[in-house]
Amino acid sequence: MRPSTSHLRELVGKRDFYAGGLMMLLGLGIALKGSSYRAGTLMHMGPGFLPTALGVLLVLLGIAIAAAGLSPSTDGHEEDQNILPEHPQWWAWFCILMSPVCFIFFGRYFGMIPATFSSVFIAAVGDKNSTWLSSLILAIVITVFGVALFSYFLQVPMPILTWRGEP
Amino acid sequence: MIGTALHDLWGGFGVALELHNLMFCLLGVVVGNMVGVLPGMGPLATISILLPLTFGMKPVAAILMLGGVMYGAQYGGAICSILLNLPCHPPHAVTCLDGFPMTKQGRGGVALGLTVFASFVGASWGITEMIFLSPLLVRAALQFGPAEVCSLMLLGLLAGSTLARGSPLKGVAMTVVGLFLGSVGTDLETGSERFTFGMTELDDGIELIALALGLFGIAEFMSSVNQVAPINTKYTNVSFRDMRPSKAEMKQAFFPMWRGTIIGSLCSLIPGTGPTIASFVAYATEKKVSKHPEKFGTGLIEGVVCPEAATHSSVQGDFIPTMSLGIPGDAVMALLLGALMIQGIVPGPQLISQHPDIFWGLVASFWIGNIMLVLLNVPLIGIWVKMLAIPYKYLYPSAMFFVCIGVYAANNDFFQVGEVACIGLFGYVLLRLGFHPAPVLLGFVLGPRFEENFRRAMLISRGDITVFVQRPISAVFVALCVILIGSQIYFRLKGTKPPIEPSLQPHDTPPTAVAAEMRTPAE
Numbered sequence: 001m002r003p004s005t006s007h008l009r010e011l012v013g014k015r016d017f018y019a020g021g022l023m024m025l026l027g028l029g030i031a032l033k034g035s036s037y038r039a040g041t042l043m044h045m046g047p048g049f050l051p052t053a054l055g056v057l058l059v060l061l062g063i064a065i066a067a068a069g070l071s072p073s074t075d076g077h078e079e080d081q082n083i084l085p086e087h088p089q090w091w092a093w094f095c096i097l098m099s100p101v102c103f104i105f106f107g108r109y110f111g112m113i114p115a116t117f118s119s120v121f122i123a124a125v126g127d128k129n130s131t132w133l134s135s136l137i138l139a140i141v142i143t144v145f146g147v148a149l150f151s152y153f154l155q156v157p158m159p160i161l162t163w164r165g166e167p
Numbered sequence: 168m169i170g171t172a173l174h175d176l177w178g179g180f181g182v183a184l185e186l187h188n189l190m191f192c193l194l195g196v197v198v199g200n201m202v203g204v205l206p207g208m209g210p211l212a213t214i215s216i217l218l219p220l221t222f223g224m225k226p227v228a229a230i231l232m233l234g235g236v237m238y239g240a241q242y243g244g245a246i247c248s249i250l251l252n253l254p255c256h257p258p259h260a261v262t263c264l265d266g267f268p269m270t271k272q273g274r275g276g277v278a279l280g281l282t283v284f285a286s287f288v289g290a291s292w293g294i295t296e297m298i299f300l301s302p303l304l305v306r307a308a309l310q311f312g313p314a315e316v317c318s319l320m321l322l323g324l325l326a327g328s329t330l331a332r333g334s335p336l337k338g339v340a341m342t343v344v345g346l347f348l349g350s351v352g353t354d355l356e357t358g359s360e361r362f363t364f365g366m367t368e369l370d371d372g373i374e375l376i377a378l379a380l381g382l383f384g385i386a387e388f389m390s391s392v393n394q395v396a397p398i399n400t401k402y403t404n405v406s407f408r409d410m411r412p413s414k415a416e417m418k419q420a421f422f423p424m425w426r427g428t429i430i431g432s433l434c435s436l437i438p439g440t441g442p443t444i445a446s447f448v449a450y451a452t453e454k455k456v457s458k459h460p461e462k463f464g465t466g467l468i469e470g471v472v473c474p475e476a477a478t479h480s481s482v483q484g485d486f487i488p489t490m491s492l493g494i495p496g497d498a499v500m501a502l503l504l505g506a507l508m509i510q511g512i513v514p515g516p517q518l519i520s521q522h523p524d525i526f527w528g529l530v531a532s533f534w535i536g537n538i539m540l541v542l543l544n545v546p547l548i549g550i551w552v553k554m555l556a557i558p559y560k561y562l563y564p565s566a567m568f569f570v571c572i573g574v575y576a577a578n579n580d581f582f583q584v585g586e587v588a589c590i591g592l593f594g595y596v597l598l599r600l601g602f603h604p605a606p607v608l609l610g611f612v613l614g615p616r617f618e619e620n621f622r623r624a625m626l627i628s629r630g631d632i633t634v635f636v637q638r639p640i641s642a643v644f645v646a647l648c649v650i651l652i653g654s655q656i657y658f659r660l661k662g663t664k665p666p667i668e669p670s671l672q673p674h675d676t677p678p679t680a681v682a683a684e685m686r687t688p689a690e
Contacts, residue, residue: 019600023340030347030362037361043630047354047361050618054347061340068336083599085394092392093595096385096567100588103571104581119571123564128393130560142565146572154220156576 015083020066024059031055095126111161112151116143172298179527182227183535191228192532195235196539202236203243204551205562209256210240211605212387214502215379216566218509219573226510227524231532233506237499238290238533241482242540245282245475246551250275258442258478261450265463265470272466276409276548277416281468282475283544284412285424289476290537292428293435293483297530301491301519308492308516313623314634318644320617323494325648328606330440335655337602345610346617348373355615356622368582375505376577377586378611380570382604383498385591388563390598410545416468423453423469427476434477435484441497442478442485449477483533490526492516494613498605501612508612 034055040046099119107115120142124135150156182188195217202213217236221229244256249266262282269278311319324346328338351362352372363369412420427449434445453473454460463470485496493514495501504514512522519526544551574583594604628634636642 015601019337019602022596022600023344026344033362037359038357041630042625042632045622045625047357047359050621051347051350051361054343054350058340058343058347061336061343065334065336065340068334085390085599087393089389089393093389096389096392096563097588097592099564099567100385100571100584100591103568103575104584107571107575107584108581116568116572120564120568123567124560126392127560127563129558134560135564138561138564142568146568150572150576154223154576156572157579158575 014069016069017066018083020062020064020069023062023065025062027055027058027060027062029055030058089126092126092128095122099123107158109162109164111159112147112156113143113161115158116146169299172302175523175527176298176530178523179529179531180535182524182528183231183531188228188231188528188532189535191224191232192235192536193539195232196239196536197543199236199239200243200540200543200547200551201239201554203240203256204246204554205243205557206247206251206253206555206559208240208562208566209244209383210237210499211379211383211502212566213237213240214499214506215376215383216569216573218376218379218502218506219576221506222509222576226507226512226522227528229510230503230507230525230529233503234529234532235536237503238479238482238536239540241479242283242286242544243551245286246279246544246548247555249278249282249471250552251555258446258474260443261446261474262471264450265465265467268464268466269468269471274466277412278468278471279544279548280410280412281416281420281472283410283541285420285427285472285476286479287537287541288424289428289431289479289481290483290533292432293480293486294530294533294537296432296435296484297487297490297533301487301526304487304491305516305519311516311640312638313620313627314638315641315644317617317620317624318635318641318648319492320494320613320620322644322648322651323488323496324606324610324613324617325651326437326440327495327497327609329651329655330437330444333601333603338606341597341602341604341606342610345607345612346614347610348378348607349611349614350618355619366582368580372615373590373611374574374577374583374586375502375509375611377574377583378590379502379505379608380574381587381590382594382607384566384570385587386594386598386604388566389591389595391559392563410548419468420472423473424476426453426456427473428480430473431477431480431482432484435481435487435496440481441499442481445477445481446474449474486529489514490518490529493518493616495609498608501608505608505612 031052032055034048034051037048037051038046039048039052099122102118102122103115106118117139121135121139124130124138125132147160151158151160183192198217199210199213202208202216203210214233214236218233221232224232241256241258244254244259245262245266248254248259248263250270252263252267252270254260254263266275266278266282269275324342325339328342329335349372351369353360353370360370430449430452431442431445434440434442434448450463450470450473453469454463457463457467457469482499485500489495489500489504493504493516495504507514507525512518512525570587571584574587575581577583597604624634625632634641635645
């Protein structure tokens, strides 16, 4: 880390600054939304009492976390200050998050077989060592196994195959 | 007192030995062991993935199976760390230090055999403790009013978040986030909706499984994908015959095993100090009492046996507050408690008297399950070793399917599947910002009960907040909380970490990163 005269500039380079900031934002949101519910009195607490208190507490914790980032690392070992990992895996992350989305879409409109197949396939494509063929084979194997287990054995009430949500 | 406990235990064996309960226990142990062996799958991920399978079961069978999954995964994690130098689960991180060098010397089989044995001894001691301490604790806890319960929960939450890994401040922040997430949905007392933003699906609150699978499933996959190095299977040829330790080795392991067991059980008595701290303390102690501490890290039997015994004895000990007070010590226990709540069972001191079949059946099944594990691990070691070779690129897509269908099966609702994706993304952001998400689960499970008891305490005391320090038992808990916070601030200002904090800190980062950190000087 390059030396800087201003504390603030040093802080902006630290991960804890963002960690604290996120908690502050979250706390602020919770406190503001929470205070729109009836707070009540200490004796008869309303639904808004605890959330508001938690939100305020979270803001304070966020400030403390960010402020703790100012002091030199006391842990002895230097933590990495990068928010993104060394090699960001945007494609893999996208695939992993798309997997439940595909599951929802295909599950709702086309049934369990397409849902299972698509969720496994898209997740598998995310790995840098996978090929289309290996992903395809994996998806087919898991579909056969998964549908047998969940539909026949555990009787999850999802149609196996349907067209646009019609049974 | 002892007589009644033994009598109840006898009844428990009756429950656990019923054929279908026995079957589910066996199933849980086998599946837990199998999944736990897989690199990158700790007990948390394993239990959350398998949780949906238990929805259709009776409560007793469900909890027996999940208990089996938990300690099955524990055993599996040890195999992973000894043979591959990959600590899939933080408590096993120290086992790598001497376990992997033993493997490289061709003594991996012996290390595994002794681990199985030490784990069994540790677990047995923990179970014995559970049998005799839980009823005592319940007797005391039944006198607790809402104020006491409330301050005890506060103590549990604080201990769980500050004594765990990472920065205590961040831990507390995570607990608060968990408490908040627990308050989403319809307010129990007034019936008004909170933080649902008009979505009727959120009326019942956030689904526990969605939270657990998001934080420990999806977020974990996102941080490990493409980061896991191909696994070195050079040393994994272990056969059944290699596992039998010689008489001299047994002798060498005997005392460290007992020391580990005692340390583990002591650690489990302090709320919040889970198996991770127990295993680190055990390793450090063993090094201190050893006549040749310089040999640690080169493949000493003591360095494997002692922490493993401590881990298992502390895990079983952690069940004591979880089952008798309804206050879990760590995220794994919170998840098991959540599973009980899904089955409609209210945790707390009344659990043992109201559902003796669950409590004593569970205790008995621990023994049966641990014996099963010893019997299974010996002949099946060859299969487990083969499972280690499954590449991550096949593992996580399959797990993603289990996540999706599991969350769907909880309510037969696609909304929860969307929930799990959002929580997963949020969890990954938290991971990258240096938060450990385990306390979120703790806060989430305890949150609603905390609020309920807090309200009740305030109602009884007519809005007098000092009730928490006026009642003696509650005052003790509050004092402990203050000491806990005070000591954290003190150590922070002094610039040293509390001595209980392990010097080698395992992170929730991908196993390879931990493995790199754990690289022994023998390399």
